[in-house]
Amino acid sequence: xxxxxxxxxxxxxxxxxxxxxxxxxxxxxxxxxxxxxxxxxxxxxxxxxxxxxxxxxxxxxxxxxxxxxxxxxxxxxxxxxxxxxxxxxxxxxxxxxxxxxxxxxxxxxxxxxxxxx
Amino acid sequence: xxxxxxxxxxxxxxxxxxxxxxxxxxxxxxxxxxxxxxxxxxxxxxxxxxxxxxxxxxxxxxxxxxxxxxxxxxxxxxxxxxxxxxxxxxxxxxxxxxxxxxxxxxxxxxx
Numbered sequence: 442x443x444x445x446x447x448x449x450x451x452x453x454x455x456x457x458x459x460x461x462x463x464x465x466x467x468x469x470x471x472x473x474x475x476x477x478x479x480x481x482x483x484x485x486x487x488x489x490x491x492x493x494x495x496x497x498x499x500x501x502x503x504x505x506x507x508x509x510x511x512x513x514x515x516x517x518x519x520x521x522x523x524x525x526x527x528x529x530x531x532x533x534x535x536x537x538x539x540x541x542x543x544x545x546x547x548x549x550x551x552x553x554x555x556x557x558x
Numbered sequence: 559x560x561x562x563x564x565x566x567x568x569x570x571x572x573x574x575x576x577x578x579x580x581x582x583x584x585x586x587x588x589x590x591x592x593x594x595x596x597x598x599x600x601x602x603x604x605x606x607x608x609x610x611x612x613x614x615x616x617x618x619x620x621x622x623x624x625x626x627x628x629x630x631x632x633x634x635x636x637x638x639x640x641x642x643x644x645x646x647x648x649x650x651x652x653x654x655x656x657x658x659x660x661x662x663x664x665x666x667x668x669x
Contacts, residue, residue: 445601474656483645483659484602497656532601547657549601 466535
């Protein structure tokens with residue numbers, strides 16, 4: 442597709458359930474990012490992939506959060522045993538950038554809105 | 559933590575210029591200034607970036623002070639569709655690629 446695609450757009454989970462959020466980056470984009478955005482706040486970095494390698498996961502809030510990108514394209518963010526504080530919009534972004542080469546633009550998807558009851 | 563300071567909200571009249579300020583007094587020599595915006599229910603959208611020279615593209619102009627401690631994003635003829643949250647971000651040149659977002663400026667364009 443033309444842009445970054447995320448699914449599902451909306452997810453309602455009961456507390457304690459596991460959820461999986463999918464990101465299809467722009468074809469050929471090397472770098473992929475996940476962000477978490479709480480209501481009324483700016484996006485907060487979760488993790489970064491360069492191809493299939495997860496180079497930075499410093500933003501993952503707990504070991505209940507896990508991300509993978511096994512073939513260097515599609516990525517999945519998994520949240521185990523969801524809690525109410527996990528309710529947020531989860532944004533995925535991709536770019537052509539490689540480490541140590543600066544380009545300006547990250548392309549964001551529209552996000553997956555997770556509500557944990 | 560975000561290294562920029564922006565006013566929480568601003569407004570301007572449709573058709574007029576919108577000037578959005580940003581302070582980044584601790585910016586390092588190898589850090590660029592980036593601007594993104596986020597329209598309601600959408601992901602952030604890249605607008606422009608610069609190092610020390612003023613930059614212009616089809617969306618906006620970026621004016622960076624000579625000491626690089628502040629910058630202004632200019633939307634020359636704001637439209638209702640420019641209503642959004644605007645984020646000013648500084649980002650190292652040779653470092654991880656993550657963008658660190660602050661709270662941004664909520665711009666309301668009035669009819």
